[in-house]
Amino acid sequence: MEKDTTRTLSKALEKIQKSEEADQFIQKHGQSDFVYFYEYLNWIIAQKNLTTAEVITRSGINKNYVYNILNGDKRKPGxxxxxxxxxxxxMSYSxxxxxLEIGxxxxxxxxxxxxxxxxxxxxGGVGDVTKINLILxxxxxxxxxx
Incomplete structure (x- = not known):
């Protein structure tokens, strides 16, 4: 699906007057955004074919805490x-x-x-919190x- 800008979608939405048109709009453009950080994180991990163990090791965070985030028990991490x-x-900069925005x-x-x-x-591709903390x-x- 082509990535539509919010402005373009907003202009299209201005023209919708009927429920059927709204249904078509929702079906076509649906909610592609994530509501919670854990949803986005799980999606990124799957997209990059990473293991949870790899992410935990590189993040330096306690594994139980990470699992609580990943399964949605901890929905608002700092x-x-x-x-x-x-x-x-x-993850890339973007x-x-x-x-951060989703969180x-x-x-x-x-x-x-x-x-x-x-x-x-x-x-620069530094994928380890320990290395970034040394830089800081x-x-x-x-x-x-x-």
Whole structure:
């Protein structure tokens, strides 16, 4: 399915007046977004053919906590936990930003040095929280709290 912009969809929605048209619109464009971070994380893990063990190891988060997130028991993990799991799942910068948005926490902010260092590490393919924390430590910045 072609990725439609919100503006395009909004303009199309303005023209819908009948219930049948609404049904067709919903069927065609449905809810493709994720409501909870754990849904998105599970989807990314499946898309990248990763194992949960790999993600846990690279994230540095306690495995029981990760399983509670993955099965939906813990639906609102904190920002650093989401960042750690994104890094562990080797998400791109844009995927990480999307994950933070879905998790209802602040995205990586380009005027914050810590966030810039994390973003640069993600862009550079650093897929291990321990390595990113060493980079942050070099600059005297707060580590990702796992």
């Amino acid at each position: 920002r650093d936990k989401i960042l750690a799991l994104c890094i562990g799942a080797q 995927q990480t930003q999307r994950a 209802n926490v602040a995205p990586l902010y380009p005027k914050d040095e810590r966030d810039v260092r994390i973003a640069v590490a993600i862009n 430590d070099e600059y005297g910045l707060e580590p990702i709290n796992v």
